[in-house]
Amino acid sequence: MTQNLTQDVPQHLAPSADLPTPHRPRAGRALLWGLVPLLSVGLLSWLPLGWLAVRTRRWTHGLSAAAYAIGALASLILIPEDESDNAWVWLLVAVWFCGLVHTVVAFLMLRDGTTVKDTNRQALQGAVAREARRREARAMLAGNPAVARDLRIGRPDLPRTYDDGGLVDVNAVSAAVLVEHVGWTAHDAEELVRVRQRLGRFAGPAEVIAYTELSPDQVDAARDLLVFSA
Template sequence: MQPDPRMAQRPPEPTWWWFLVPLFTCGYGTFLMVLIGGRRLRSRFHTIAAFGYLAATLGLCAGVSFYSSSRSQGQPDSEGTWVVALLMLIYVVGIVHTAVVASRVRWAAATGPTGPQVPVMPYPVPMPQEDPALAAARWRARRREEARQLQASQPALASELLIGRPDLPHRQYDDGGLIDVNHVSAEWIAGGLQLDLSLADQIVAAREARGGFSTPDELVVYCDGITPERLALFRDRLIFIPR
C-alpha cells in the first residue's frame, strides 16, 4: 500500500516545555536540554556549551559540598560568592539558553528538518483499466509483426519455428495467428481467417493455379469473393512464404 504523502511530513515536535527542565531542576538539567538541542541543530557551539554547563554543574555540586563543610567547621563563607555565581549561570542563564535553543529547534523543524527526511511517496498515477480481450488482441498483433519481420530477415529460422503454419504439429513458437496462404489447407485458411470454406477453397484453387501468391492484393484480383474491404479485415494475419 502506498503511504499517503500528506502524512510524509510530520508536524514539528513541540519544544516549548524544554525551559521547564532547568527551571524545576534548579539548573541541574540545563546541560541535558542544551545538549539535545545542539545535537538536533548539529551545532558545535551549543554542544560545547552543554558540556560547559555540565562542568559548571559538577563544580556547583563540589562547591556546595565544600561550602557546607566550611560552614559546619565555622570557617568564613567566602566561597559562597562563586557558588551563587555558578548557580545563577546554570539556572538563570541556562533557562534563557534552553528557551533559545528550543525555539531554534522548533523553527528548523518547521522550515526544513536537519535530520534524515521522511521520503515523500507520490500518489500512484491511476492506470486505465484495459479490457483483457483488447489487450490480448494487441499482443497478438505485435507477435504477428515480430514474426513477419523474422520471416523477412531470417527465413531459415522462421521456417524452423514454423511461422504461419498452425497446421503442423509440435509447433512451439506463437506467431500471433499468422496464416501462410501459400501452404496451409483450405480448412486452416477458413478457420484462421473466419472465411467460408467455399471461399477458402477458391483461394487454394487460385494458389495452385498460379504457384502461390506474393502479396495480399493478389487475393482480390484472383478470388471473386475477396473485396478490398473484406481483405482489410484479415490482411495483417496473412503471410506469403515462397513455395
C-alpha cells in the first residue's frame, strides 16, 4: 500500500479530479471582512488578519495583525484630548485605511479556504480512491474479460465512461499512450510496441523486462498502472 501511494502518478490523474474543493465567493467574503476595519474606524483592523493567521498558519498575517493592534492601541492611548498633536490621529487613519485595503486584498487571495493540511488530506484520499478503482478494474479484467473489454479497461485512448483508476493495457495501446499515461520515453515506448508486434502480446511485467530495453526499475515504477489483456 505504501509503495503504491508514494510512486509518481501522471499529471492527468490529479487528485483534484476526485475531490474538488468547494467554491466560496472570494469577493463577497473579502467585502464582508472588509467591513470590520471600516466600521470600527480601524480599531479592529487586526481581527481579520488575526483570523487569517490562525486559519492559514502564515506568520506574515499574524505579524500584520499585531502591527495593526499596536497601532490602534497606541492611537487610542496617545491621542491628546485637546487635539494639539494630530500625529496620533493620522496614525489611526493610516491603520484604518491600510487595514481595510490589506484585509480585502488578503481575502481575495485566499485559496478558497483550503490549507496545506486540507490539500494533503485530499491528495491522500484521492490516491487511495484511485488505487481502489484500479484493484476493482483488475479483478474485472481477470474474472470477466468480455465485460472488461466492453468497459475499455486499460484504454485511456478510447471514449469510455468507466473509471479504472488510470490503468493502461500494455498489449493494446499505442506508443503515444504509453508516453502520456505511463511516463516512459518515446524511444522506450516505440521499442516496446515493436517487440509486442513481433511477440503478439506480453504475458506480464516479467516479459516486458526480458524482451525490451526497459529496466526492471522502470517497469516496477509503473507496475501499478499496467495491465496485460489476453
